[in-house]
Each structure stands twice: as structure tokens, then as C-alpha cells.
Amino acid sequence: FKLSLLQIAEVQTQTYLEWKEVHPPQLPKDAVPVFDKKSKQTLYVARLEDCTPCFYDSAKKSCSVSTFHGEFNLGHTVQNRKISFLLNKDNFEIFEWKKSSFGEVPPLPVETCNGYFIARNDFGLGYITDNSLITIGAKKQDTTENEVLTLNHDIKGQHLTITEYQIGSAKASENIAELKHFTASNKNCEAAKQQVKLDQGIDKTVSFLKTRTHTFGGTGETSVSGKVPLIISIGGKLGLKYDYSRLNSKTTSTVEKSLHSVSMEVQVPANHACSIVINSNTFTADVPFTGQLTRVYNNGEARRTLTDGIYSHQEVAEIQALVNPCTPLVDKKRC
Template structure:
């Protein structure tokens, strides 16, 4: 940020905490800004020279948007963690008739899944952002890289998606019996290192680029299936003739 006669911008970078001296530069080199003396000082061969105009180093805390592009995953030797199968939803059917009933049972479930591309640095609260990358698919057979997509971050560098699963099964329910069907799924987790380019565009239109190394932290649901438990007699059922 441009300065003169000892002026410093908000969020200027100090040389040491509490001393009131800030990092500055001009065309001759790096020095210090001392507001008390209303000048910029530049060391040279054991002496200090002062100038009235300079630039002061400041942290840009303006609101910005950020984008992640050119993502390259390192999927070799990445360990996949498989969670035990878990019941996602249960449906039951009771046959109070005296004849066997055949019925198709359909179970659906919508689940929120979070995926985070950690970038190794903080993101200001409320910042909008997106990522353009190929999306990994994690399963028991390994990791596959899918087609490239552009996703909007829900918060920070995390994408929250709603995924729907549905299973159907045909049941043959004996008279005076109750049958239960469970939707069962398994979660898969992997932490995948990646490199990418990070750009931040600030309110004044300035865009800054940098290379980053981060970690893809994803949990996906797979191997969704219907499980039919053994049918049980209905308690206190009216006997069939």
C-alpha cells in the first residue's frame, strides 16, 4: 500500500509487536516506516536514509472470492478406510390375510455428504468459492477419478451434497406374518493428497495466484443394498380357517 510521511494502512505488518515500526520499501530496497518520525528509513552501508514516499507491507483483509483449479491427485498408495455396514432405513410389511401376499417394497433415503479440499490455510468466514476438478470415486475396489466438474463450496472449502439412494425388493409374505426390509450401506473414506492452483479475487478487482498442496477429505456411501430379515409370526393373530 502506498504511503507518505509516516502514514500506514490498516493491517500493516509490523517489524516487532508493540514497537510501532512497520515493514516498507521503495525503489531502492526494503526498510522500515516509523510513523513517529513521519518517514521511511532505508539502511545503506551502515547509515540510514529517509524518504517521504514509500510502500508499506499490509495484509489484505478485504472480502474475496477464491477458486481452486488445475487439481492433480496423488492416488498411489492412498489407504481406503471402510466403515462397517450400517442400516440407513427400515420398512416393514404385515400380512394379516390367510393367503400369501407378494409385494414390492421400495425404500429411499436422502443423505447429506460433506467433501473437503483442505488447502493448508485459513479461509475468511463468509467467503464464496468454487473448485474445478475431477471428482474421486471411493469404493472397495479402489479410487477412480471421474469427469471434471465445477462445484460451489458450501462453506470454506467444503462441499455439502444431498445424495439419494433407492432399493426395491419383492417379498412373498406368508399368512399372519410380518416381514422387515432394511436398506444397508457402507461408507468409504480416503484422504488423498493433491496439488492445485488457488486464486483469490479481492473487492478491488485484484486477483492473486499461488500454488498449493492440500488433502482431499471425502466420505462416500457405496454398496447400498436391500436386506430382508426373516419373517416372524404376527402376535395374537386371528387364526385362519
């Protein structure tokens, strides 16, 4: 018996933001801009090695941080320090400022690390930590209404188009597992035939997620299109059919229930018992892929970016029914 039972394609669900260290500091591609209300300038989000946020001025080629001295926060530039910039690959993610009162942090905030959240008010740019706002060149604000930089995940839908599989980098393995164990007993004085049957419902699942380093989650529907690699091309025994997948969750998946049946006839000698074991041979393969992810927001705006991930395939390639040697019954009948 050869059955296609389980298929899974999986990539880690995360956003397209990352931190990139640049030394000496210079503005990299895809750096995230923020508008400073006080100076009316556009600066760029960065951080120091200790997670302290700083804001890079591309004209002055310097990064300013906030310090607290007496009752004022004095902005100063850092020299000869390692600086990491926040990057938004292909401008894929959308940012928005959300109001924050009394140090409350709204959902999906932009964090440098260790609890530093990018924020601003009319006095300048800064960050929230320990329920206070520290800004550049102004008094420390403990209870004022501020704005926190957040990700916009008001997403209507996403579509992942698989363009290529790196078959040469695939990793494959096989595993044998026991599905069912039967015992057929015959307490009669003549040999008897017994029918052994296994009916089992199998969930067939395909799911795709995308790969990045900062997890923030998301909403909306995701669909997937593209060719599924033939399992024979990566060392398997069977070919696969294409599956279109769709589900309201962080993953994109489809689940189908199929009923598979295995049956056999066993000749059981008089006053004997025979055991039957049904095993499955499962083939597993992890195949890297590349593709394009298109995201549409509820306001109608669309963003696109290239993506990569792992297509993980599991398939029961073979089912075997094995009859073990029959043994005499302990409480056998006299004949």
C-alpha cells in the first residue's frame, strides 16, 4: 500500500525589520526615518551597543542620544561608537505613531531592546522606559501624553508566491513507526481465517510562514501559490500534487481529512493467537525556497518584498502489514 498522508510546508512567522551594525556610522539602505516635531527634521532610528536609542542626522553624519542632567535632557552626539540602524527591508512594514498617556505602551511598539521603546512629543524624539519619556533637549516628561512608534498591522490580506526551490540544499530522512497492533485468537479445534482491517482518518496539512528576526504577529488572510516540488526530485518515492492554501492565522494552511483502509486475511491455527503489526514508513524533506510576499492593508495600500523560508514535507510513502509467528493459547480448548 502506498498512500500520501501528510504534507507540511513551514516558515517562521516574523516581520521584515532587522538591526544592522554600521561602523563608522553612515546611513544604510532601508533605514527607518522618523520626524522630529521640535527641529522639523527627519532623523533615522538607531541604537547603541547597550540598547540606548539614538537618532541619526544624515546631514551632520552624527547620532544623538538623550541624557538626564539635573532637570533637563541634554542631547549630545556620540563619537566613535558602534551604531546599529533599524532597517525595513523594501519599505515593507508600515509604521504609525500611536498616543500613549502616563507611560503606557500601545500594541506592536518599536523596541530597540531591553525595554526601550521609540517615542516623541512636542519637545523632540526620545524613548519610553520605566514609565517615563526622555527626549532630546527638553525636560523629562513623566505623565504627559506622548506618541510611541508602532507597526501598522491592519492587514486585509497577504499572498506568497513561491518562485524557486533549492533542491540541492534539501535535507531528507525516513522513519518507520507503528500505526496499529492487532491480535487474532482462535480457540476452536480447527484452523480459522480472520479478517484484519485498519480504517484511519488522516489530516493532510500544508502551511507556509515567512522568515525574519523580530516577531510582532499580524492579522488578515494569507494565500499561497506556486509549484510544489516533486518528492521524487528530492529522494522520495512519490510525487506531490499542488495545494492551494488559505486560513485566518499567522500561518497559511489547509487541512483535509482522508480515510485510508488497510485489510488482510490471516490464517490462525487451532488454539493459537497471531499478532499483526501495521507500520508506516514516513518520508520527511526540508527544502529551502524563495518567493515574493505581497501585503494589502485595509486602507488599500500594497507592499511587496522578496522572502525565503523552508518547505517541510512529510509523507507516508508505504504502509506494511506484518504477521508475527503464531503462539499457542494458554487457556486452549481440548479437542
